Structure formats: structure tokens, C-alpha cells
Amino acid sequence: MNTLDPNTWIDSYSDYLYNYAVVRVNNTDIAKDLVQETFFAGLRSAKNFEGKSTERTWLISILKRKIIDYYRKINSKKGKAEVRMNFYESGENEGSWIEERVPQSWNSETEKNIENEELKSQIDVCIDNLPEKYAMVFRMKTIQEFETEEICKELNITPSNLWVIIHRARTQLRSCMEKNWFNK
Amino acid sequence: MFKFLKITCQEANEICNKSQYGEASFSEKMKLEFHIAFCKICALYTKQNKNLTGIFKRKSLDCKEHTHCMSNNDKELLKEKMKQEMSS
Numbered sequence: 001m002n003t004l005d006p007n008t009w010i011d012s013y014s015d016y017l018y019n020y021a022v023v024r025v026n027n028t029d030i031a032k033d034l035v036q037e038t039f040f041a042g043l044r045s046a047k048n049f050e051g052k053s054t055e056r057t058w059l060i061s062i063l064k065r066k067i068i069d070y071y072r073k074i075n076s077k078k079g080k081a082e083v084r085m086n087f088y089e090s091g092e093n094e095g096s097w098i099e100e101r102v103p104q105s106w107n108s109e110t111e112k113n114i115e116n117e118e119l120k121s122q123i124d125v126c127i128d129n130l131p132e133k134y135a136m137v138f139r140m141k142t143i144q145e146f147e148t149e150e151i152c153k154e155l156n157i158t159p160s161n162l163w164v165i166i167h168r169a170r171t172q173l174r175s176c177m178e179k180n181w182f183n184k
Numbered sequence: 185m186f187k188f189l190k191i192t193c194q195e196a197n198e199i200c201n202k203s204q205y206g207e208a209s210f211s212e213k214m215k216l217e218f219h220i221a222f223c224k225i226c227a228l229y230t231k232q233n234k235n236l237t238g239i240f241k242r243k244s245l246d247c248k249e250h251t252h253c254m255s256n257n258d259k260e261l262l263k264e265k266m267k268q269e270m271s272s
Contacts, residue, residue, distance in 0.1 A: 006266065006270065009266070010259055010262055010263050010266065011259075014254050014259055014262065015252075015253045015254055018252060018253065018254045019251055019252045019253065022252040023252070028252070031252075032254070032258060035254070035262070036262060036265065039262070039266060040266075040269055043266075043269055043270060087194075088192075088193065088194040094192065094194075095191075095192025095193055095194035095195060096192060096193050096194075097193050097225055102225055103225060103228050103229050103232060105228065106232065106235075119239065120242075120243055120246065123239065123240070123243055141205065142205075142240050142244065143240065143243060143244045143247050143248075144244070144247070144248070145244055145248075148205075148207060163198065163201070163202055164198075166201055166202070166205075167197065167198045167201045167202075170201050170204075170233065170236070171197065171201075173236070174229070174232060174233065174236060177236065
């Protein structure tokens with residue numbers, strides 16, 4: 001039977017929980033808050049701990065719920081989500097490129113130069129320009145390379161939902177990289 | 185003929201993005217190939233998208249080498265808050 005010992009939680013689990021949160025939300029302040037909320041929620045519900053899982057597994061399951069809550073919060077956020085760009089026509093020509101958003105050829109010199117620190121920070125800038133939920137799903141799938149199934153389970157979304165987000169994120173990123181890097 | 189292969193640019197690029205992760209089905213890939221044989225814009229998009237995938241891959245390698253830890257300072261602060269929470 002496992003037992004809980006909250007006095008040791010921070011020394012034993014804070015790094016593990018913090019790393020788990022950072023790779024998902026990509027923001028150190030939000031990750032710190034999530035870890036704190038997890039420990040507090042753990043204290044409050046300690047009486048419900050049945051000892052079937054380890055302390056760490058139990059705390060992670062709390063953190064997972066906090067991450068879903070966070071995703072729901074950014075998902076419902078108005079404002080930034082609404083500035084997302086449309087690249088395709090609707091109505092009669094539905095699904096065709098909007099003329100002024102058509103991809104341009106890239107300057108071949110910059111295209112070759114891909115081993116570059118500046119390039120990596122430009123990618124971060126472009127990802128940060130995305131609506132928050134696109135950035136989160138894109139990073140989890142592309143940068144952290146999580147399985148589709150895992151992301152869907154963790155964020156409680158469907159695969160088709162995930163692919164729509166990935167598509168929009170990448171289309172917007174391509175356009176941002178074109179303006180700020182390839183054809184600068 | 186070939187009507188079943190006909191898709192819009194938007195659909196083509198959705199498939200293109202899915203296939204960057206190796207997760208597009210065979211019939212989806214057929215549709216995409218058919219589309220970009222005729223559509224220069226989406227052919228360019230597809231080419232650039234592969235290029236971006238390579239760049240993201242390098243970025244991913246960089247990021248995954250890195251494990252994030254909480255600073256000792258943050259841990260001490262958190263311990264204080266825990267103490268308060270436990271005594272309240």
C-alpha cells in the first residue's frame with residue numbers, strides 16, 4: 001500500500017512535474033503555476049488517495065487534469081484566436097487559394113542556409129505569433145514529437161480536430177517564415 | 185474520369201500537412217499527387233512544406249536534448265506556500 005508524504009513532494013517530484021508541464025505548455029511561468037496547483041490539489045484530495053498507485057503517478061494524474069483545463073481555457077479564449085488568417089476562399093470557389101495569400105517562391109540563398117541559430121529563434125517568434133492553442137498542439141506534435149493518439153488523449157480532442165489545427169498552424173507558420181526569413 | 189481524385193487546394197494542403205508526419209493514407213497521398221500534378225501553387229506549397237519539416241526536425245532535436253528543472257529559489261518559495269497551505 002502506498003502512502004502520501006506531502007513534506008517530501010517538492011524535493012521528490014517538482015522537477016519531474018515541472019518538466020512534464022513545460023514540454024506541453026512551453027511557458028515556464030504557466031508550468032510553475034500548474035505544478036503549484038497540482039500540489040495544492042493533491043493536499044486537498046489527499047484523503048481520497050487509496051494507495052493503489054504510486055505518489056508520483058497520482059500527482060501526474062492531477063497535473064494531467066490541470067493541463068486539460070488549461071487547454072480548454074486557451075481554446076475558449078476570444079481575441080487572439082479570431083485573428084487567425086484565412087488562406088482559402090469560401091463560397092463559390094471554396095477551398096481555392098486567396099489570391100494575395102498564395103505562396104511565393106523563396107529566395108534560394110536563404111533556403112539553403114538552414115543550420116542557423118537565427119533561423120531557430122525566428123521559428124520561435126513565428127510559433128509564438130500563432131493563436132495559443134495552435135502553438136500548443138503544433139509544438140507537442142512537431143517539436144516534442146508526441147504521437148497523435150497521445151495528444152488527443154491528453155487534450156481530449158479528436159484526430160480530425162488535431163489535423164485541422166496542425167494544418168492551420170503550419171499554413172500560418174509558412175507564411176510568417178516567408179515574410180520574415182525566406183523573402184525578408 | 186478520375187473524378188474521385190479531385191480535391192480542392194485546401195484539401196490538398198491538409199493532406200500535405202498530415203503526410204509531413206507520415207500519417208496520410210495511401211488514397212490521400214494519391215489525391216495529393218494528382219492535385220499537384222496540375223496545380224503549380226500547391227506543388228510549390230508541398231515542396232516548401234517538406235523543407236520546413238526538415239527545419240522543424242532540427243529544432244526538435246535541439247529542444248529534446250534539454251530537460252527543464254525548477255530553480256532552487258522557486259522550490260523554496262513553493263515549500264513556503266505548501267507550509268502555509270498545510271497549516272491553514
